[in-house]
Each structure stands twice: as structure tokens, then as C-alpha cells.
Amino acid sequence: MTNLVRVRTAVLDAACEASGPQDAVPVVLLHGFPYDPRAFDDVTALLNQAGLRTIVPYLRGYGATRFLSKDTPRSGEQAALGQDLLELLDALNIERAILAGFDWGGRAACIVSALWPERVLALVSCTGYNIQDIARSQKPADPAQELRFWYQYYFHTERGRNGLTGNRGEFCKLLWKLWSPAWAFDEATFDRTAASFANDDFVDVVIHSYRHRLQNAPGDPRYAGIEARLAAQPKISVPTINIHGAVDGVNPVRSSEGHAKYFGAQYQRRVFEGVGHNPPQEDPKGFAEAILDVRKMAGE
Template structure:
């Protein structure tokens, strides 16, 4: 594991592959960590790619450099973190590939700074930029049921529950979101170490409250949030991957994300795969990255 100061964070990350290879940044989601991309990074490194796999803010060995920095989990912060990491590593552009929170960071950078993204692989919701202004519009009852964990975290009971039972809470989400993935205890334990990060609870709770407009943003990211509120299109070449068995964000018959992509775009549905695409289907994930160059 390596560390580098990048923006407001000291980022912990894995690096593999040739130092002069075409860069790929692999980004994990909630409630997972960088180990979700272990197999993908091995496959891509063998193809000559330089793979950077960071722990997001609030996870693993990543730490805030200043104790006074707000522990925000908002989408603009995730995008800014990714941009700062690329700057710190002197990476002008890279293929950005992620899912869940990591997919959101990749989408934000791809939409707002397309010159930094040679291509985008986005899993689950392909267009992963939140429309916070519409957060109060109810979804259908089945979708609302799947989002129970978000509403749970809106209250202090949920915050306390996550703080006291973080491993059990996260293991339950793994099971619900990937019902056909038979992960073993060692696999979960490897990632669960990241949930002991002292900022994990604060960042997670802020994320699920901010996206519903329930808490204030970090003012440092107001300019980015204003740009994201316009729901900017993604112009870079994109592959969207969706697990057919995704228990929280199942693919619909109609690709409602397609209008948000004005560059080359393809959606692929992976059968027998749930929410954690890179860990459940590393070969398919790696193939999508390689297809983008």
C-alpha cells in the first residue's frame, strides 16, 4: 500500500502494473473497499496497464489531513478527491472505472472535466450523478423498500446502529445486494477492516443525508455541486455494466441513463452478477476497461 497527500486527504492506495503503462483508476463503492478491485487490477496489470486503486474518504488507510475539514460524503467531494489524486500522481488523463460511490466519483470527473477521462466504466446506475433537486420525488414502492438503509441513516438511531454494528450492517448489505455471490468470511473480513476508519460513520451518514437535501454541503464544494445540479452530460466513451441480480439497483428493461451520454456509449447486463461487479465479475469488468483503450 502507498500513501500520497492529495487535496484534503492523505490517500491510501494500491498500485500495480508498469509505471509507464496507460493509467487506469479503479474506484470502490459503499460498503466495500479497494480490495474489491484486486482481481481486476491483476488482470489489467498483466495487460500492461498502470492500475491505481485508492481507498475513498472514510475508508481504510485514507485520512483527512486537517481535523477541521468537514467529513462530507457528498458527490462533489468524491469527484474532487479523484481529481486531486490524479493531480498528485501527475496523471493528466486515465480510464476511470468504478461502481456505487466510486462510479459516482468517476462520473463527476468525466462529466465536468472530460479532458481527464480517456474513458468511463460505470456500474449499476450508469449515470451516477445525483439529482438532489428531485430527491423528494417518491419512487415506486419496491424501489423505496430497497433504499431502507438510506432512510435508516437519516436519523440518529441509524447513525448509532452503523457505529455500533458496522460489520453486521455492511455484511447484510453485501448479502442483499449480491444474492447470488457466495463470498466467504475471509473476503468480507479483508474489506471490513476499512470500516474501522475513524471517519467512516461520519462520511457515510453525511452522504446519505446530503443526497436528500437534509444536511448542508461542505461550502468548499458548492461550485461543483452547482454544476452537477444541471445534470451535465458525459461526452467521453463509456461502458455501463449492470448486474442482472443487483439487489439494490436492478437494471430496467429501458436504459433510462442513455440520454445522459452523448459520446460512444454501451450498456451491458451481466447475468448471475449482483451489485459488486468488479469483485463478482472481474473478467467482464477488466474487458470493459480494455475496450476503452
């Protein structure tokens, strides 16, 4: 049985879906843009059957999660996501957890694993080491990769903000199709997630995330210290399995080759054939197996 749990952090009234034995090893599962906890429905069922506790939060700007104050900047920067996750662990009285996520959620999991490894039993992330190197963000990628990032450049314009505001459903559905070209999701599957995009803060958080990472929007001063630590590209020193979809339409599979140098503990890279940018929903069995395997790597 899944329960909706609400906890208060420093800036959020955070909503999470919790299931599985209360006293079991906790696994925090983190979605990205433009997704929500529905990406993990089949994964949580498998993990609960294996005796693990699962917590699946709605990130800031999604679903039932709300900011406590209208005056809090609607930041989507990486440091904010990492700090949100750390504060969520505190609010839930979780001393150490397995962290698993993709896209923005994978980034948050990497950040906590890198900066606060004492809180992390093990990590499952996607597309390699994905802590942003913002200082080098003005260095262009190859032209084909620049094309894949078209949506990011669109979001740097007011036309892009207006487009996301007025067409968020169709826009996000297009990204699903482009990023996971082999995934034949139906309308009902998309609609269940798209409900989370109705959050009043969704557009502001998304736009800030993409503008900040390219140095086109200031960060929230609250997170300046964390951003400074992330600028050093810290190594991740917890057992890690990194997943990369072989047909990821935004981050090609070759882009995570050689990322083992960013990890200082046991590290595995797994390529999921026929899978795109959303591995937990496209291959829930493989994603759940990675979590169970990294748990063994950690000796739990």
C-alpha cells in the same frame, strides 16, 4: 507487485494501491459503500497482465486514507468524491486516465468524466448515469424501490448512526447479501474488506453522504460550486461502457435502461447475468474486459 502509495491532496492524506508498469496507460479503480480496494484484486491482476497500470484508492473515510485536519467537514457528498478524484490525479501527476468504478466510486468517475473530460481517456461505470439529481430527491420512487432504500432512511436517524457505529460489520455484511444475492462470498473475503470500515471517519462520511443526497444535511461550502454544476445533470462526453448486474438488489437492472441520452460519445450498456451490485468482485473477468474494450473505443 502492489505498492501502497500515499499522496496529499488539498484535504486528504490519500492511500492508494498501485501496480503494473509505471509508464503504462493508467486505470483508476474506485470502490463504493460498503466496499474497499479488495473489490478489484482480481481485476488489477488481469489489467496488469494486459500491460496497464492500476491505481486503487481508498475513498475518504475508508482504510488508510485520512483527513489532514480535524476541522475539515467529514462530507460524503458527491461533489467531494469527484473533487477528491480530480485532486488525486493531480497529486499522482496523471494527465489522463481510464476511470472505472461502482457505487460511490462510479459516481466519482462519472463526475470527473462529466466536468473535466480532458482528464479522462474513457469510463467504465455501473448502474448507468449515477450523478445524483439532488434537486429532485424529494420525489418518491415506486414503493418497491423505496423499500430497497431502507438503509438510507435508517441513516437519517440517530438510531441509524448508532447502529452503523456499533454494528458496522454485521450491517455491511447484510448489505452485501441483499445487494448481491447470487454472490457466495465467504467470511474471509468479507473480513478483508471490513477492516477498512475501522477508519475513524467512516461513520461520519457515510451518514453525511446519505443525508446530503436527500437534502437533510448541508454540504461543505468548499464544494458548492461543483454541486451547482452537477445540478444541471451534465452529459458525459467520453467513451463509456456501463455495466449493470442483472440481479442487483438495490438498483434493478431496468433502472439504467434509456441512460444513453446522458452520454455524448460512444456508449455501450452491458448486463452481467447472475451479478449483483459489486461487478468487479463478482465478475472480474467481465469487468476487466470492459476496461480493455473501452480503451479500444478511445483509440488508446
